[in-house]
Amino acid sequence: MCGRFANSETIPAMRATFAADGLDVSWSPSWNITPTRQIPVLIQDRRSRRLGLMRWGWNPDALGGRLLVNCRGEEAHAKRMFQSPLESRRCLIPATAFYEWRPAAQMKAKPTPFAFAPRAGGLFAIAGLWLPMTNADGTRSGAAILMTVPANTVVAPVHDRMPLVIGPDQAAAWLTDPAAARELITTPPAEEWTSWRIGPAIGDVRRDGPDIAEQATDIT
Numbered sequence: 032m033c034g035r036f037a038n039s040e041t042i043p044a045m046r047a048t049f050a051a052d053g054l055d056v057s058w059s060p061s062w063n064i065t066p067t068r069q070i071p072v073l074i075q076d077r078r079s080r081r082l083g084l085m086r087w088g089w090n091p092d093a094l095g096g097r098l099l100v101n102c103r104g105e106e107a108h109a110k111r112m113f114q115s116p117l118e119s120r121r122c123l124i125p126a127t128a129f130y131e132w133r134p135a136a137q138m139k140a141k142p143t144p145f146a147f148a149p150r151a152g153g154l155f156a157i158a159g160l161w162l163p164m165t166n167a168d169g170t171r172s173g174a175a176i177l178m179t180v181p182a183n184t185v186v187a188p189v190h191d192r193m194p195l196v197i198g199p200d201q202a203a204a205w206l207t208d209p210a211a212a213r214e215l216i217t218t219p220p221a222e223e224w225t226s227w228r229i230g231p232a233i234g235d236v237r238r239d240g241p242d243i244a245e246q247a248t249d250i251t
Contacts, residue, residue, distance in 0.1 A: 061239055103179055
């Protein structure tokens, strides 16, 4: 499960990186993005690629309203809840890192948080699915979930799943071609990724800032 990630870039930087249009939206770089937050999301139709904000998480009736924040990419085509979005509502979620927790070796110890990011640094895109939604005030917006795949050898020592990452040269195919998108649901190459242990501040949803993603100083 990927339940926390970072996007420390600005809207202009994201638009430049992903060649996207869109209205000005209110977004501040964040190193501790949690479910239900409004997050930058890329979608594309026949005319343009657009960057806007959507809520992270669905509340499907099938789950009794329980929040759903991601889905297994390799299983999505076989599950009714995801079939239609996989066909026509694929999206990309810009990010600069994601986080996972390694289970504690001892019963009373706390899990250890780690950050994962491309070795090259900078923005990357997490594959996602989105749905239209109606807000409490009657306005229309969207809600997005992340797609995950089996972990590569960088992530596997910490967690068995990781986000499905779509490269810049694959973005158009993911956003516009359902058949091609299915072929992109694979584990990201391990050699392109790096990881480091971070401090416990990531566990506090009220905390944010660059220090969240800094390497812990007490590594043994």
